[in-house]
Amino acid sequence: MSKADAKEYMVKKEPYYYPIGDEIDRYEAAYDVRMPIMLKGPTGCGKSRFVEHMAWKLKKPLITVACNEDMTASDLVGRFLLDVNGTKWQDGPLTTAARIGAICYLDEVVEARQDTTVVIHPLTDHRRQLPLEKKGELVDAHPDFQIVISYNPGYQSMMKDLKQSTKQRFGAMSFDYPEAEVESQIVAHESGVDAATAERLVQVAQSSRNLKGHGLDEGMSTRLLIYAAQLITKGIAPVAACQMALVEPITDDPDMRDTLGAAVNTFFA
Numbered sequence: 001m002s003k004a005d006a007k008e009y010m011v012k013k014e015p016y017y018y019p020i021g022d023e024i025d026r027y028e029a030a031y032d033v034r035m036p037i038m039l040k041g042p043t044g045c046g047k048s049r050f051v052e053h054m055a056w057k058l059k060k061p062l063i064t065v066a067c068n069e070d071m072t073a074s075d076l077v078g079r080f081l082l083d084v085n086g087t088k089w090q091d092g093p094l095t096t097a098a099r100i101g102a103i104c105y106l107d108e109v110v111e112a113r114q115d116t117t118v119v120i121h122p123l124t125d126h127r128r129q130l131p132l133e134k135k136g137e138l139v140d141a142h143p144d145f146q147i148v149i150s151y152n153p154g155y156q157s158m159m160k161d162l163k164q165s166t167k168q169r170f171g172a173m174s175f176d177y178p179e180a181e182v183e184s185q186i187v188a189h190e191s192g193v194d195a196a197t198a199e200r201l202v203q204v205a206q207s208s209r210n211l212k213g214h215g216l217d218e219g220m221s222t223r224l225l226i227y228a229a230q231l232i233t234k235g236i237a238p239v240a241a242c243q244m245a246l247v248e249p250i251t252d253d254p255d256m257r258d259t260l261g262a263a264v265n266t267f268f269a
């Protein structure tokens with residue numbers, strides 16, 4: 001692997017991140033000792049943005065993998081590919097990250113099957129090694145390499161939880177939706193919508209978050225609020241924008257749709 005590869009994964013422009021507490025200092029300390037980190041929290045609350053910001057701040061390459069249940073260990077580690085000259089090994093994203101010294105961010109890691117998750121184990125203890133069994137190579141992780149996973153605890157069934165043997169390899173940082181004033185600022189910043197509209201969108205979201213566990217799996221995320229705000233800046237009427245970006249994505253139940261629609265009307269009609 002050449003230096004050029006690391007360059008390809010550098011975060012070039014500062015990703016806007018509004019700190020909620022002392023998470024930047026804590027992450028920097030954890031990175032200093034190359035502690036594997038688990039970011040816990042609901043979907044769309046800023047975990048990925050935080051990692052992007054930290055990779056930029058620390059000037060380290062970032063390789064992100066969106067995990068899913070069809071993902072195999074080979075998708076992470078690499079595989080032999082057939083070409084005209086026979087077979088050729090191709091590193092997977094985890095291997096590339098270990099070689100070039102990137103921060104490897106495995107997003108929604110519980111979505112992956114457990115036999116996939118275990119390939120990260122030897123990288124997360126004192127060994128910092130990745131065995132490429134099919135290739136017969138043991139990769140020593142670059143000194144800058146760090147592994148970060150994200151995990152949404154509210155969302156998991158017992159079948160889909162991380163094993164203790166995996167969990168206990170990570171330091172953890174909890175994230176949640178920011179308080180109303182901060183979240184409004186984030187929504188306004190990301191979409192360009194005016195402050196009053198951003199505040200009302202956040203109020204709609206907060207009412208939906210109270211329904212979590214009472215007919216909703218998750219409340220409206222910061223990400224969805226930004227979508228709604230972006231539609232509004234494009235001239236879509238706020239009620240319609242909320243319907244499209246906030247209500248319809250999170251429920252298929254007609255009664256819940258009415259309940260959330262009423263919340264939207266309270267703030268926007």
Ligand code: ADP
Pocket residue numbers: 016017018019020041042043044045046047048049050150178186190222223226
């Ligand atoms: P997650 O990884 O938790 O699912 P993201 O990091 O993708 O969520 O967050 C969704 C969006 O919310 C981001 O693209 C960003 O626009 C916004 N966001 C959330 N929290 C923050 C924050 N603290 N600072 C800046 N933007 C944020």
